[in-house]
Amino acid sequence: MRIRLNDLGGDDGLATPRPFSVPGPHQWFGVPAAFFCNGWLWCLEDSEIATYFMIRQKAARHPGHHANGGVFVVAEDREFNYGILKDTYEAHRRLEAFNLIERIDAPGRREDGRITGYTGSSLALAHRFKLKDPTLDNEALPMVLDGLLELNFDFGSFEGLMPTLGQKSDAEGQQAAESSPSV
16 A cells, blocks of 8 residues: 655745656655554654654665664754644654664763764764564553653653553552452
8 A cells, every 4th residue: 555645736835836757766655554553643642653653754764874883864854844843853752662663872872862062163974763563563552652761751741651561540449459458
């Protein structure tokens, strides 16, 4: 199955609308059907989907780099070509926790991505990423919930999800306590 999103040259505020053109080989990328069929589309936030699709497009455009050391996106490219600002880009941490990508840390960068010993003229390598497509074959909800637990997400306002996470509800816990033999 192929789904292609195209700029149809609608009214985008330009004085001269862009004419439609068939996307070139590096302007589209594939998304496995499992992304849709196993609920990933519905369990990820917009920022996670945008970041994930950016990494997928980079992997499709540079398959050799992806296979060897992973792909990277510098800030200027990320912001100008993908419209992904720093806050949205931070979704890569959750994508890693959900096991959808692998982040390969760049030398000279701290965990938060900042450059160690930055002087203003320092050159720094970007983190690299690899897709972990076999994860898409799993149901999304348990993987996302496990990833959020790993990130110490506060589920306070989502108490109804707790039984899904393998924890017993108050009624189940009380019933189990009453039925267990006392010592």
